[in-house]
Amino acid sequence: MPFDRIHECGCGVGRIGPGPIGMFVERWLARLPLPFGDADRDAGYWWRPPYAWIRRNDTKPDHASGAPPTPRPGQVNQGDRIVEPHRRAHRSVLLLDAEEGRNAPAESVHNFLTRDGTPPAQLRKLGREELAAYPAVRIRPSTCVAAYVLDDGGFRLDLSDGGTAEARRLLLATGLADELPGPRGIEALWGRSAFHCPYCHGYECTGKPVAVIGAEPARVRLALQLSRFAADVVLCTDGEPLDPASRLKLESNGVAVRCEAIARLEATGDQLEQIVFESGPPLARDAVFVVNVPRQRSDLAARLGCASFADGSVEVNEFGRTSVPGVYAAGDMARRATVPMPLAAVITAAASGTVAGAVIDQDLLYVDFDLPNPFAQAKG
Structure with missing residues (x-):
């Protein structure tokens, strides 16, 4: 038919x-x-x-x-x-x-x-x-x-x-x-402790330590938005430069900044434990917000x-x-x-x-x- x-x-x-x-x-x-x-x-x-x-x-x-x-x-x-x-x-x-x-x-x-x-x-x-x-x-x-x-x-x-x-x-x-361009280890965490949407998963991050990866204006905006939910938020630029005005806005609103390149994400199962950088100490986090394509x-x-x-x-x-x-x-x-x-x-x-x-x-x-x-x- x-x-x-x-x-x-x-x-x-x-x-x-x-x-x-x-x-x-x-x-x-x-x-x-x-x-x-x-x-x-x-x-x-x-x-x-x-x-x-x-x-x-x-x-x-x-x-x-x-x-x-x-x-x-x-x-x-x-x-x-x-x-x-x-x-x-x-x-x-x-x-x-x-x-x-x-x-x-x-x-x-x-x-x-x-x-x-x-x-x-x-x-x-x-x-x-x-x-x-x-x-x-x-x-x-x-x-x-x-x-x-x-x-x-x-x-x-x-x-x-x-x-x-x-x-x-x-x-x-x-x-x-x-498509998930990085960092290494992201695939195993996707949808469980690695996210891209604050409306879908932001509330579940209430009171937790959270990271946002990226240096673009949209990532700065997301880090500021998540500061209403999370216990503390860190913007990780993954080696990319961050303009002084954005850094000032973030830090004046309680959002820390890490500019080192990211080596990998370490986790237990699908739960993020920490972000490991190419240099400097690792950053303990419960969730990370990344760019998806x-x-x-x-x-x-x-x-x-x-x-x-x-x-x-x-x-x-x-x-x-x-x-x-x-x-x-x-x-x-x-x-x-x-x-x-x-x-x-x-x-x-x-x-x-x-x-x-x-x-x-x-x-x-x-x-x-x-x-x-x-x-x-x-x-x-």
Whole structure:
């Protein structure tokens, strides 16, 4: 069966993940009544990290010849389709989930009302349990390895398990992955005692000795921000120079400065013990805030031709539309032009997916009933 949408996703330390975005939107979409008509009675959805929504319809013969439809130029054969029950009453959803959440290393998720402190794996489990109440939802472990735009404006996906799917709309939530440029030993601590976001992990550092690594203005600002939480804060420039004005501001607000190059981080398990410098005494710390380099977890948006910003974020408008007709994006992989950086939090990811899911459903409604679409002219 062709699909109405595909949804692809990913996530951040203590933040976004395929689970929260995708499951939240999948559950919402599964509650939607179907529009009337053959195409919509057979609607269905898929998702995986990177989340993709796909809508399905049974392959129908050519009305003139009775023969199966033939591939158009640039199109491949449709391949196998998965039959979904309950297609008359709700939008069917197939969840394609490779379980590669960005926040998997984190001990817990924060800033999500009623779920603060929940481990990421537990949040995923709770989402799966909620989805089980919706018979239109199916879950399948797979990934998208190729995507094609079809002549009719729909999409064709090739999946890693050898299957294929077609969709009228795609919702990407493939998320970001974090590259950690250093210092040595950071990987084992990531999400446990090495962090990058004060809103996700600052509160848990209350009363503890904390270090911030870096000399850029943003690192100075973070060190000052963390001084509200931590017992003491030290800015470690890792051998980089720090301008006198910044040093004065830090020290006058109780933030010490260490300018030696860092040799390594020493820890017991995933708990930081101390920062070892190339020269000078080591610095005992319970937590360290480092610079991470986020990158797109999937290149699907780029292969589809979606416009992006210099930081790699996929450009969307306020309704999650990308520059490619029929393709939407949600979560920390995307942002609007008016937002200076992607908002990497589970609850904002869920919210952006909810908005995009509603707009996609309305978009299909307007197409199927030939109605004017008030969302069509929205700008980012």
